[in-house]
Amino acid sequence: xNYNWDWGILFRDPYAGWILEGLWxxxxxxxxxxxxxxxxxxxxxxxxxxxxxxxxxxxxCYVELFRxxxxxxxxxxxxxVFPEILPDDWGRxxxxxxxxPAMTTAIVALGLYTASRVCEQVRSGIEAVGVGxxxxxxxxxxxxxxxxxxxLLPNAYRIIIPPLTSEFLTIxxxxxxxxxxGVVELTxxxxxxxxxxxxxxxxxxxxxIVYSLVTFTVMFLMRFVDKRTALPGTFASGGA
Amino acid sequence: MDLDFxxxxxxxxxxxxxxxxxxxxxxxxIVGGMILGTxxxxxxxxxxxxxxxxxxxxxxxxxxxxxxxxxxxxxxxxPLIMGRPVGAFSSVLVxxxxxxxxxxxxxxxxxxxxxxxGxxxxxxxxxxxxxxxxxNVVLPQAFRAMTPILLTQAxxxxxxxxxxxxxxxxxxxxxAEIVANRDQRLVEMFLFVAVVYFVLCFTASLGxxxxxxxxxxx
Amino acid sequence: MKRIIVKLAxxxxxxxxxxxxxxxxxxxxxxxxxxxxRGVVNIGHRETSIPFSYIGPENEPIGYSxxxxxxxxxxxxxxxxxxxxxxxxxxxxxxxxIPLIANGTIDxxxxxxxxxxxxxxxxxxxxxxxxTGTKIASKKGSGITQIEDMNGKAIGLSSGTTNEKxxxxxxxxxxxDVKVVPVKDHSQGWLALETDRIDAYGSxxxxxxxxxxxxxxxSQFQVTGRYLSFDPYALMVQRNDSTFERLGRVxxxxxxxxxxxxEIYAKWFEPGPTGINMPLSATLGTAFxxxxxxx
Numbered sequence: 001x002n003y004n005w006d007w008g009i010l011f012r013d014p015y016a017g018w019i020l021e022g023l024w025x026x027x028x029x030x031x032x033x034x035x036x037x038x039x040x041x042x043x044x045x046x047x048x049x050x051x052x053x054x055x056x057x058x059x060x061c062y063v064e065l066f067r068x069x070x071x072x073x074x075x076x077x078x079x080x081v082f083p084e085i086l087p088d089d090w091g092r093x094x095x096x097x098x099x100x101p102a103m104t105t106a107i108v109a110l111g112l113y114t115a116s117r118v119c120e121q122v123r124s125g126i127e128a129v130g131v132g133x134x135x136x137x138x139x140x141x142x143x144x145x146x147x148x149x150x151x152l153l154p155n156a157y158r159i160i161i162p163p164l165t166s167e168f169l170t171i172x173x174x175x176x177x178x179x180x181x182g183v184v185e186l187t188x189x190x191x192x193x194x195x196x197x198x199x200x201x202x203x204x205x206x207x208x209i210v211y212s213l214v215t216f217t218v219m220f221l222m223r224f225v226d227k228r229t230a231l232p233g234t235f236a237s238g239g240a
Numbered sequence: 241m242d243l244d245f246x247x248x249x250x251x252x253x254x255x256x257x258x259x260x261x262x263x264x265x266x267x268x269x270i271v272g273g274m275i276l277g278t279x280x281x282x283x284x285x286x287x288x289x290x291x292x293x294x295x296x297x298x299x300x301x302x303x304x305x306x307x308x309x310x311x312x313x314x315x316x317x318x319p320l321i322m323g324r325p326v327g328a329f330s331s332v333l334v335x336x337x338x339x340x341x342x343x344x345x346x347x348x349x350x351x352x353x354x355x356x357x358g359x360x361x362x363x364x365x366x367x368x369x370x371x372x373x374x375x376n377v378v379l380p381q382a383f384r385a386m387t388p389i390l391l392t393q394a395x396x397x398x399x400x401x402x403x404x405x406x407x408x409x410x411x412x413x414x415x416a417e418i419v420a421n422r423d424q425r426l427v428e429m430f431l432f433v434a435v436v437y438f439v440l441c442f443t444a445s446l447g448x449x450x451x452x453x454x455x456x457x458x
Numbered sequence: 459m460k461r462i463i464v465k466l467a468x469x470x471x472x473x474x475x476x477x478x479x480x481x482x483x484x485x486x487x488x489x490x491x492x493x494x495x496r497g498v499v500n501i502g503h504r505e506t507s508i509p510f511s512y513i514g515p516e517n518e519p520i521g522y523s524x525x526x527x528x529x530x531x532x533x534x535x536x537x538x539x540x541x542x543x544x545x546x547x548x549x550x551x552x553x554x555x556i557p558l559i560a561n562g563t564i565d566x567x568x569x570x571x572x573x574x575x576x577x578x579x580x581x582x583x584x585x586x587x588x589x590t591g592t593k594i595a596s597k598k599g600s601g602i603t604q605i606e607d608m609n610g611k612a613i614g615l616s617s618g619t620t621n622e623k624x625x626x627x628x629x630x631x632x633x634x635d636v637k638v639v640p641v642k643d644h645s646q647g648w649l650a651l652e653t654d655r656i657d658a659y660g661s662x663x664x665x666x667x668x669x670x671x672x673x674x675x676x677s678q679f680q681v682t683g684r685y686l687s688f689d690p691y692a693l694m695v696q697r698n699d700s701t702f703e704r705l706g707r708v709x710x711x712x713x714x715x716x717x718x719x720x721e722i723y724a725k726w727f728e729p730g731p732t733g734i735n736m737p738l739s740a741t742l743g744t745a746f747x748x749x750x751x752x753x
Contacts, residue, residue, distance in 0.1 A: 003320055064442060064445075065438070067441075067445075068395075068437065068438045068441035068442045068445065069399075069434050069437050069438050069441070070399035070400070070402040070413075070437055071399070072402045072403060072405060072413070073402060073413065073430070073433055073434050073437055074434070076430050077430055077431070077434055080426055080427075080430055080649070081426070081427050081430050081431060083653070084426075084427050084653065085427065092654060095653065095654060095655045096612070096654065096655065101655070102639070169304075173304075173305065173306040173307070174306065175306075176306040176308045176309060177308065177403075179308070179406075180405065180406060180642065182639055182640040182641055182642070182646075184640060187306060187308055187309050187312070188640075190309075190312075191312070191553055191617070192617070194553075194557065195553060195617065195618045198556065198557075198560075198579065198580050200316060200557060201313075201316070201317070204309065204312060204313050204316075207309055208305060208309065208313075211304055211305050211306060211309065212301060212304040212305065215303075215304035216300075216304060251517075253517075254517045315554075316557050316558075316561055319561040319562050319563050320561050324492055324562065325492055325496075325500060325562040325563055325564075325565070326563065327500075327546070327548075327563070328548050328563060331563070407554065408505075408548075408549035408550070408551060408554070409549075410549070414549075417645075418505065418513050418517070421505070421506060421513075421645040421649070422513055424673070424674050426649065
């Protein structure tokens with residue numbers, strides 16, 4: 001292989017700082033997008049399991065729409081198309097005046113997309129809790145919102161911690177898509193280091209290690225959380 | 241704002257070429273990813289010493305990385321490793337195969353695990369070797385059970401191929417972007433791309449659901 | 459597992475490239491050798507470097523640099539004694555062009571690339587074909603004439619270009635409060651300017667004129683300011699392949715000597731298919747004369 005490795009580049013100023021800065025933005029994007037995805041996804045998941053046909057239809061339409069268009073295309077729609085179909089003043093605000101336009105757009109796009117996936121996890125969690133619990137709640141005089149608040153959701157979340165963890169990690173990885181609209185997150189930083197130093201593979205290696213480390217750390221922590229919060233009497237609790 | 245969708249028929253040839261590229265990449269990545277994925281899954285199921293651990297590490301490693309990063313890696317690395325020029329398409333295809341294999345491997349492993357161990361024991365009892373029973377008895381059943389999930393993964397992969405955008409390979413999205421830039425019809429082209437992807441993926445997912453229902457009734 | 463990967467790569471490789479049979483004599487040039495082996499020459503092109511290298515009405519790359527590269531392709535055919543060499547185009551951006559030349563994915567880059575000494579550590583250049591420098595484009599009536607007018611405003615810069623480095627350096631040196639919006643390519647940068655996402659787009663002045671000439675309403679835009687960098691363009695080839703590089707130099711010197719260079723220039727710039735209308739400057743004319751080495 002005809003390539004001159006220079007690992008020192010990763011520890012040299014300013015490139016080490018660039019990698020950390022890129023990681024910081026990757027984490028910011030992932031966490032904020034996750035807030036949107038989790039909140040909206042939970043609401044939609046509830047919609048899809050309620051007794052109201054209208055709410056169920058809204059939930060289904062949302063999921064089908066957002067799940068069947070590639071996330072990159074969705075990102076472009078939000079970034080390039082959405083501001084142009086708004087009234088001029090609003091479009092200008094989206095493009096210029098709102099804080100960090102490109103990054104905010106990326107956060108919203110990722111959040112809305114992942115909400116459709118979280119919705120499906122929440123729905124399957126609620127379904128896994130079972131009809132019996134729902135009926136029992138209603139039988140003791142709880143309203144439907146109360147049943148969700150006190151019985152279905154708390155149990156469902158405890159069941160779906162593993163799939164939700166993997167959805168969060170998906171956001172974390174997909175935040176790299178933000179580079180296509182000019183957000184300089186971790187992957188974009190490695191490209192920038194290559195431009196300045198022509199040592200692309202070292203920078204890629206650094207990013208690879210950082211992504212893996214964060215992923216494995218999150219997985220390790222969540223496995224611990226999952227054990228602590230497992231519902232008694234299920235396989236996850238280990239006492240089947 | 242004035243919308244003019246006539247740019248779409250006017251550039252249909254380029255767009256169809258792009259879609260062909262998207263389909264070709266998807267198809268080859270599915271085939272390659274499944275072959276490599278099955279191999280990795282078998283190594284882990286059969287608990288081949290050392291190789292099983294390597295396969296597990298491979299799967300976990302690739303599942304921890306963004307696809308974009310893997311594409312960048314292979315796009316620049318494959319030609320260096322091969323020591324000769326490799327087309328952009330080939331480099332990207334290798335990236336997709338390596339990446340998707342990790343995901344396919346997990347699906348296939350779950351599928352194999354869902355087949356009752358009695359099947360393996362029965363096959364061994366009539367004199368088949370371990371690998372014969374795996375390939376002739378267990379795998380066919382596993383693939384059948386896994387068909388809906390494998391197809392769903394194929395739809396995801398189809399969507400993921402749009403990421404070749406980052407290296408400029410002329411797939412459907414990039415072709416549409418070329419038209420959008422050249423004819424200054426960005427809004428129309430991106431809306432069109434979204435609609436096409438939606439119709440294709442939605443229809444396919446309906447088909448998968450139908451299949452699932454059929455399997456459940458069998 | 460490794461063997462499988464290699465096999466898959468080989469299969470992919472075979473599918474992706476229908477290769478020719480090696481018959482010709484490529485001498486000691488790795489570039490010529492692989493062109494001869496596969497019967498294919500890989501050309502890297504830009505998508506919106508107007509009028510050097512951009513996607514034309516037929517969806518194929520066209521432009522001044524592409525025409526020059528075609529002359530080199532003719533010379534390659536003659537050198538190898540092969541009539542049917544296929545030309546394969548690979549799109550490149552400011553960020554990908556240098557690694558793709560370095561790793562051999564493309565044999566020549568025919569775009570709008572500045573020849574500078576830092577890049578010569580990675581790639582080799584043929585003679586200078588154009589001379590330009592960094593300026594900024596903005597909308598008329600925006601009140602922007604210099605980079606110094608941009609305090610509190612946003613400028614778009616294409617990643618991986620000399621313009622990016624030059625303008626960032628000025629901003630830093632003068633302590634200006636200018637927001638830099640990185641864009642993937644000229645098309646994205648120009649779109650950002652047209653849709654008011656940014657107040658100015660910084661690039662080589664000739665490319666800015668090219669982008670204006672292709673825009674919906676060219677009268678809306680202006681290119682202003684002093685030159686913020688010196689950018690002589692040249693075609694790029696791989697390093698450490700002096701045989702192939704010489705072949706390119708022979709072609710270019712020949713074009714400059716015979717005056718054909720000026721004809722190709724006129725075809726694209728005077729006024730050119732997009733109406734850019736930039737007559738040959740005295741400096742570039744002199745550069746052609748100086749580089750017209752005798753046989």
